[in-house]
Amino acid sequence: MSVARVIVDVPSRDTDRPFDYSIPERLRGWTEVGSRVAVPFGNRTLQGIVVGLPDEPEAGPAGGRRLKELIDVLDALPPLSAELVELGEWMSRRWVCPLTVALQAMLPSALKGKAEKYISLPHGRTWPSELLLVDAGFRALLERGAPVKLSYLLEHYPQEADTIKRMLRSGELTESQKVEDRLSVRTVLTVFPRSEEAMRAAIAELGKRAPKQREALEFLIARPEPIPQQQLAEAVKTTIGTVKALGDKGWVDIRPVEEDRDPYAGRSFAPTKPMELTPAQRSAYEPIAAAIREERSEVFLLHGVTGSGKTEIYLQAIQTSLTLGKEAIVLVPEIALTPQMVERFKGRFGERVAVMHSRLSNGERYDEWRKIREGRAQVVVGARSAIFAPFARIGLIVIDEEHETTYKQEESPKYHARDVAAERARLHGAAVVLGSATPSLETYSAAVLPGDRDAAAGRSWTPVYVPLPERVAARPLPKVSLVDMREELRLGNRAMFSRALSQGIEDRLGRQEQIVLLLNRRGYSTFVMCRSCGYTASCPHCDIALTYHRGSNNLRCHYCGYAEREPEACPSCQSPHIRFFGTGTQKVEEALANTFPGIRVIRMDVDTTTEKGSHEKWLSQFRDRKADVLLGTQMVAKGLDFPLVTLVGVLAADSALKLPDFRSPERTFQLLTQVAGRAGRHELPGEVIIQTYEPEHPCIAAVQGHDYAAFTEQELRHRRVLGYPPFGRLITITLSHEQVPLLHTLGESIASKLRARAASEGVRQTVASGTGASLEVLGPVPSPIPRLKDRYRYQCMVKYRGEVDAVGWTADALRELAETIKRSGATVGVDVDPQMML
Ligand SMILES: Nc1ncnc2c1ncn2[C@@H]1O[C@H](COP(=O)(O)OP(=O)(O)OP(=O)(O)O)[C@@H](O)[C@H]1O
Ligand SMILES: [Zn+2]
Numbered sequence: 001m002s003v004a005r006v007i008v009d010v011p012s013r014d015t016d017r018p019f020d021y022s023i024p025e026r027l028r029g030w031t032e033v034g035s036r037v038a039v040p041f042g043n044r045t046l047q048g049i050v051v052g053l054p055d056e057p058e059a060g061p062a063g064g065r066r067l068k069e070l071i072d073v074l075d076a077l078p079p080l081s082a083e084l085v086e087l088g089e090w091m092s093r094r095w096v097c098p099l100t101v102a103l104q105a106m107l108p109s110a111l112k113g114k115a116e117k118y119i120s121l122p123h124g125r126t127w128p129s130e131l132l133l134v135d136a137g138f139r140a141l142l143e144r145g146a147p148v149k150l151s152y153l154l155e156h157y158p159q160e161a162d163t164i165k166r167m168l169r170s171g172e173l174t175e176s177q178k179v180e181d182r183l184s185v186r187t188v189l190t191v192f193p194r195s196e197e198a199m200r201a202a203i204a205e206l207g208k209r210a211p212k213q214r215e216a217l218e219f220l221i222a223r224p225e226p227i228p229q230q231q232l233a234e235a236v237k238t239t240i241g242t243v244k245a246l247g248d249k250g251w252v253d254i255r256p257v258e259e260d261r262d263p264y265a266g267r268s269f270a271p272t273k274p275m276e277l278t279p280a281q282r283s284a285y286e287p288i289a290a291a292i293r294e295e296r297s298e299v300f301l302l303h304g305v306t307g308s309g310k311t312e313i314y315l316q317a318i319q320t321s322l323t324l325g326k327e328a329i330v331l332v333p334e335i336a337l338t339p340q341m342v343e344r345f346k347g348r349f350g351e352r353v354a355v356m357h358s359r360l361s362n363g364e365r366y367d368e369w370r371k372i373r374e375g376r377a378q379v380v381v382g383a384r385s386a387i388f389a390p391f392a393r394i395g396l397i398v399i400d401e402e403h404e405t406t407y408k409q410e411e412s413p414k415y416h417a418r419d420v421a422a423e424r425a426r427l428h429g430a431a432v433v434l435g436s437a438t439p440s441l442e443t444y445s446a447a448v449l450p451g452d453r454d455a456a457a458g459r460s461w462t463p464v465y466v467p468l469p470e471r472v473a474a475r476p477l478p479k480v481s482l483v484d485m486r487e488e489l490r491l492g493n494r495a496m497f498s499r500a501l502s503q504g505i506e507d508r509l510g511r512q513e514q515i516v517l518l519l520n521r522r523g524y525s526t527f528v529m530c531r532s533c534g535y536t537a538s539c540p541h542c543d544i545a546l547t548y549h550r551g552s553n554n555l556r557c558h559y560c561g562y563a564e565r566e567p568e569a570c571p572s573c574q575s576p577h578i579r580f581f582g583t584g585t586q587k588v589e590e591a592l593a594n595t596f597p598g599i600r601v602i603r604m605d606v607d608t609t610t611e612k613g614s615h616e617k618w619l620s621q622f623r624d625r626k627a628d629v630l631l632g633t634q635m636v637a638k639g640l641d642f643p644l645v646t647l648v649g650v651l652a653a654d655s656a657l658k659l660p661d662f663r664s665p666e667r668t669f670q671l672l673t674q675v676a677g678r679a680g681r682h683e684l685p686g687e688v689i690i691q692t693y694e695p696e697h698p699c700i701a702a703v704q705g706h707d708y709a710a711f712t713e714q715e716l717r718h719r720r721v722l723g724y725p726p727f728g729r730l731i732t733i734t735l736s737h738e739q740v741p742l743l744h745t746l747g748e749s750i751a752s753k754l755r756a757r758a759a760s761e762g763v764r765q766t767v768a769s770g771t772g773a774s775l776e777v778l779g780p781v782p783s784p785i786p787r788l789k790d791r792y793r794y795q796c797m798v799k800y801r802g803e804v805d806a807v808g809w810t811a812d813a814l815r816e817l818a819e820t821i822k823r824s825g826a827t828v829g830v831d832v833d834p835q836m837m838l
């Protein structure tokens, strides 16, 4: 019997188990593990993914009964491989989410609907010889040039499944679909040559007339491949009219062919050659290359100060992988997916690079994804979800700026790309390189304290520590000075810029060098407050301060989109002294213009970069010296490499230090170190000026001394005592519902189930002190965001240490309470190893 085990695409806990279906004869050749299928479910038709092809259906309630049949297979090639299905199963255990949620996260969104698929010959390819093996009817269809509907193939050519799938995998055939997209697909009129005899006959018929037509035909005889009409005309130096004439006479076939949407089309990337590695780079590169060659799934922490040449090491390691016929995945933070970064990879590997980030349209994403699957790209550079790139032989995975929070997905599946990378690498025998100037404390402690049982708890990988302590060519790290803003005020300077920073800007303007200014806005406010009574405007649905938007002059909620007009008087005390507070980048821009007349400023923040391509526009203007200052939020801190930047200024360095998140100092240290690293990366020496209200804070002091080790040592000591990550680990369970009492009861049931489990397994219930396994449950308490979209939110926090399967226990507790939860109408979300405590 032919059975498909299917996970249906309903993201709930009670359908989170496989269901068995029988595979009808006609679909047998098309059904694989990873196939997307349509199945009957109750009285509905649902989509699902095949996760197994067992010999026999599972005995169980449905055991004796006849299985229902699969209705349809939705793609010619399964969009997921067996390896990705296995990875999804691991993710669903690791982050306590339904399997379908993990599997869907791996698919480009274009593949989520039920769009008709078409099979065709990719343009610009010769007729594959294997076509001769397939049924003549199918071949004739393809040769007529029209894409063939997959449903038609499924019905009429079930026996050709294997051949067609093999040709799709090797890129000899291509599978496509219409994608609802704001970018429409471009088509190109393409000339398809006929057989050589036919064209020779045409030449004979022409005789001495129309020499250009003859030349075009000869060109096609010499190079019998489809060619865009325009290109053919150019190749034989003639007009489109001449080429059209060939088509009109029926000597060649001319028809529109879909073109790949290429987000980087028309942009040329200057080719680069590998640089001679410095001795330090070489000793970092060697062990990585060895792991790739020996197919050892080893994880490396490449800890290199800013400008130490990490990227060049990535490039050469990728080359090593490609030389062995293997593929490479490079993850960079979303924010760093600027042309500068993409350029470095495209410049080295050209067409073999696919790029994936959230600013691509659905269609562009789908095209890049197909490029990978059909073997036309061997390197992908992308944001978090590029970790699921459908490669089959991965040799290397690079995660640049591995400490970045964007690698953690904040909605379900709440995975961390770093852990997924380690697991995927294990399945492929691939090396992983985690690169950073300021590694996360989790990765760092796992690398340098490998024997520490507490630090290693629950992590299946131990990174090899590879330091790069100096900049390339012994360029010095920039000098960092701190300015105490309280002192400035005491001396009567109320301006936004300290005297030192003003002087620094003045000097650079005089020397025609460039300046990067960072406004650390996290935790900084753009809210509206009444100066008379202290009233602040907050969202009536979410209990979150509303944010002021200058453009539209209104106040908006970032969570639910609620908007209201800016009030003219305080709603609470009627005072007119209600106003917009805090320093936004716009204010800094105004202050710059007032203080330094004629200064040219590029401002980069969420407001100026919403438009597609705006990032790139600003950065290339800055590079072309069309501005003196690049001013912005976090996005100016990462990955930029401009030779003329000799001054970096930081406004409000400590604004985020006090946020009630235990990682606040770590994040501040990382951000300031990153931005400081933008200065003096080339011949000109750099300087950094940090304005702060707390120069004595150890975090700020460590930035000044470029002292990662000192900062980390102290921070780790603190975390060890309190049982925070990396020594203890956390799970937050968030419940939401319209009614508080219900949340309270439900929260209590979850908490007491976990406490009872700990007691029955003899696990200590205080985490902060002592050694060995321990677990405690905090809460239920209102969440940091106590209400969202009119639903109240409560959370329980599980804190644990040592060898305790807290994740498994949490999953068990929720499974046992599934019925109660469902009846109550509450929603439950689990976040394993949460990154954002706010
Ligand atoms: N072996 C080398 N020889 C000469 N120049 C090099 C070499 N390796 C890197 N460089 C140059 O040194 C500069 C810094 O290198 P790179 O950008 O790779 O450093 P990085 O560690 O990735 O930086 P960051 O983490 O700060 O973004 C670049 O301009 C790069 O071209
Ligand atoms: Zn008031």
Ligand SMILES: [Zn+2]
Pocket (backbone or CB within 6 Å): 539, 540, 541, 542, 543, 544, 557, 558, 559, 560, 561, 562, 789
């Ligand atoms: Zn709201």
